[in-house]
Amino acid sequence: MKAFSILIFAILCCVPFSVEAQINSSKTPSFVLKGNVIEEETNMPISKVNVEISGGGYTTTNSAGEFTITAKIGDELIIRSDDFKTVYYRVKDQQRITVKVENAASLPKLSSKRKSSPDVFKSYIDSAKTFLKKDAKKSIEYVTKALESVPGKSATSTQNSVAFETLGDINLFWEQQDLAVDNYKRSLSAVHKIDVQIKLAAAFRKNKNYQESIAEYSELLKNRLSNYQRVEVYEGLGDTYKQINETKKSVSNYQKALDIATANKIIPKITDLNSKIGEAYAQSGALVEAEAYYDNSLDLSKKESRKRAVEEKNKVADFYNQNRSYDKEIQLREETLNEIESMEGDAIDEDVNSPLTPQRQNYKIANAFLGQEKYDEAIPYLEKSIKEAGKKEDLVVEKDATRKLSELYRGIGEYDKAAESYERYSNIVDELYAKKDQELSQAARFSKEITLTQNRIASLENDRKLNESRYKLAFENQTLIEKNNRVQKWVIASLILIALLLFFTAYTQYKSVLQQKYANNQLALKSLRTQMNPHFIFNALNSVNSFIASNDERAANKYLSEFSQLMRSVLENSEEDFISLEKEIELLQLYVKLEHFRFKDKFEYTIKVSEEINVNEFVIPPMLLQPYVENAVWHGLRYKEEKGVLEITFEQIDSETVKITIMDNGIGRSKSKAFKTENQKKQKSKGMGNIQKRISILNEMYKDKVDVTVENVFENEEGTRVILILKKD
Known part of the structure; x- marks a missing residue:
């Protein structure tokens, strides 16, 4: 008891210590x-x-x-x-x-002949199925290899369906139900198969998605199923309803499956379904009905394999244990134990966690004797269980049996043996803790590695294309070398000639397209320039008309004189793609002078040209700046109540770039829109529209020769600043 108390105290102390360790870490x-x-x-x-x-x-x-x-x-x-x-x-x-x-043990390599065989994919899938219950990682690697072995650009829908179905089977066996659900869905999206849909429904159930499982099984019943498939569907529904404790629906579906299996003599399913109906009745407390079906399953299992009979005896023995029918339980477990020992592991699962092991059967027989308070009969079975568990390294059974033996000795007053057994129990507990900790770490690592391998398959297509091209080229080159070096040279020469011809054709076509595009741009620029001149003349004649209307004949004559000088310069430059910056400045000065002549009460202006600029070295499309100045006067300064200011500056940023700034302190773009008449709102600005098109074409032809930025000057959105960046080349 003292040792037991110490153990409990140590376990309790571990909890805060582990928390503190995490905090410290x-x-x-x-x-x-x-x-x-x-x-x-x-x-x-x-x-x-x-x-x-x-x-x-x-x-x-x-x-x-x-x-x-x-x-x-x-x-x-x-x-x-x-x-x-x-x-x-x-x-x-x-x-x-x-x-x-150290180098990893690689998967078996296939010969070059086999790699070209259409059976390679199937061979890898068969290998994956072989390792499915032995080595999950290797099994998934074989699925990966199967997809990599597929010739062509991508795997077929059938191949993808088979590959992802196999992955789902691997995940389901290794209790990764969420991954199984995902892979079965991928398989069905490639090719819809009834068997895969049945597996998906089972995966939903094992992942505790019970409603999804029921919905999937119900949907399956609407399809045309084989007798065996229909049995599987009803059996799956029974399993799902049993897990959510709906016994009536569970038994009903099991019975439907049993009727079909009996009618079609599907013997293994008849045994399984009798057993499951008995289990469902036992779960609901209907013991008489449960025992009747268990008797049927026992009789039927004897007609199948010895392993199946042993499994059923163990299952029915568990039922008798739950209902305290210890004599019947002991009888079945004795028979089970004799069968296990006689088969010598040939047909029995070697997994230590399997209930069909000598140590576990001996332990359960001992428990049955203890339930009857037959202590002397229980002791030999506990000792056998401990001995077998030690051989098989089954620490769980060894721990439980040792503890049970210690308690039994203490109960009958043999305290020395009780203490000895308890000390051995304490040592086993320590060993079991260490083993469990290691298993948890390995399980986490295993899950992580499986997920990484799964992700590799999800992104396999690109890698597979690369590998396939590499293998294909290697085999083709080897074949060509073996056949004839002369043929190889001829093929290479032919390919080079074809490549040169294709390159020359592509280059010629590319050059032709560029020339055509350049010609189209030139034509578009010319068209836009011809549109600019009538637009400018129309606006200027409006100004003359306003003077005549106001009976200011002298002002009209002076304006016409200045206007004719401007028009002469405009017409001289109308056929040119580019003029010098000097000429553009002269045109701009004449235009601003004319606008100021008309609106002298509305604004003053200044035109500043930096002395650093060599205005003859820079060229600019004619009439590029005039629409921006016109916009500033007519839409910004004209509506200003007090006298405004128009500033035009030319600054040199570097030897290759000039910055042109057109700034006014007018009412701003927002207010200008508000002053427009309904007719003006319906019409787009012809001058500004043409300018934007011209700049777009020029930048396309001459690689960003002109850059334009329009912004407000003041925070209240009044004033407008236009900045043009002009490059020399």
Whole structure:
């Protein structure tokens, strides 16, 4: 008792200690861990190795096999590469580490002849199914290889369906139900198959998606099913309803399945369904009905294999145990034990967790005797159980049987044997804790590796294309070399000639397209220039008309004189794609002078040209600036109540670039829109529209020669600033 108390105290102490350890670990300072990765046999450094802190940072090794990564003491370091087995290392201190790795056992290679065979995919899938219950990682690797072996650009729908169905089977066996659901869905999306849909419904049930499982089974019943498939569907519905404790629906579906199986002589299912109906009745407390069906399943199982009979005896014995029918239980377990020992493992699962092991059967027989308070009969069975469990390294049974033996000895007053058994029990508990901790770590690592392998399959298509091209080229080149070097040279020469012809044709066509595009742009620019002149003349004549209307004949004559001088210059430059910046400034000065002549009460203006600019070196499309100035006067300054200011400046940014700024302190673009009449709102600005098109075409032809920015000057959205960046070339 004292030792037991100490053990309980130690377990309770572990809880706060572990919590405190976690808190302390979170406060552990980080440091830069340095290390290198080398090959174990040759001590050669390995580059491009993935180095990762579990849940933390990531890096790779350099050409010297060295790496640095931020870590904490206690972190798990994962060293991973396709060239060797993944290594896991626990960081113990801040010292430099050297990780030695060994080559991973690669999967069997196929000969070059076999790789071209259409049966390669099926061979890999068969291998995956062979390893399904032995090695999940290797089984998934075979599925990956199967998809990689597919010739052509991508796997067929049938191949994808088979591959993802196999993945789902692997996941379901290894109790990764969520992944199984996902893979079965992918298989069905490629090719719809009834058998896969039945598996999906079962995966939903095992993942505790009970309603989805019921819906899937119900949907299956609407299809045309074989007798065996219909039995499976009703059986699956019975399983699902049993798990959610709806016994009536469970038994009803089991009975439907049993009727079909009996009518069509599906013997294995008849046995299973009798057993499941008995189990459902037992779960609901209907013991008489349960025993009747269990008797049927026992009789039927004897007509099948010995293993099936043993499994059913164990199941019925569990039923008798729950109902305290210990004599019947002991009888069945004795028969089960004799059968297991006589078969010598030939047909029995070697898994220590299987109930069909000598240690577990002996332990259950002992429990049945203890239920009858037959202590002397129980002791030999407990001792046998402990002995068998020790041989098979079944720590769980060994622990329970040892504890039970200690309690039994204490109950009959043999305290020395009780103490001895309890001490042995304490040692087994410590060993079991260590084993369970290791199993949990391995399970987490296993799950992570399976998920990583699964992700590799999801992104396999690109890798598969690359590998397929590489293999195909290698085999083709080898065949060509073996056949005839002369033929190879002829093929290469032909390919080069075709490539040159294609290149020449493409180049000629490309050049022709460029020339055509240049000609189209030139035509578009010319069209836009011809549109600019009438637009400008129309606006100018409106100004003359206003003078005549106001009976200011002298002003009209003066305006016409200035206007004729401007028009002469405009017409001289109308056929030119570009004019010098000097000429453009002269045109702009004449235009601004005319506008000021008309609106002298509305604004003053200044035109400043930096002395650094050589105005003859820069060229500009004619009449490019005039629409922006016109916009500033007519839509900004004209509506201003007080006298406004128009500033036009030419500044040199560098030897290749000139900055032109047109700024006014008018009412701004927002208010100007409000002053427009309904007719003006319906019409788009012809001048500004043409300018935008011209600039777009020019930039396309001459690689961003002109850059235009329009912005407000003041925060109240009054004033407008237009900035043009003009490049020399």
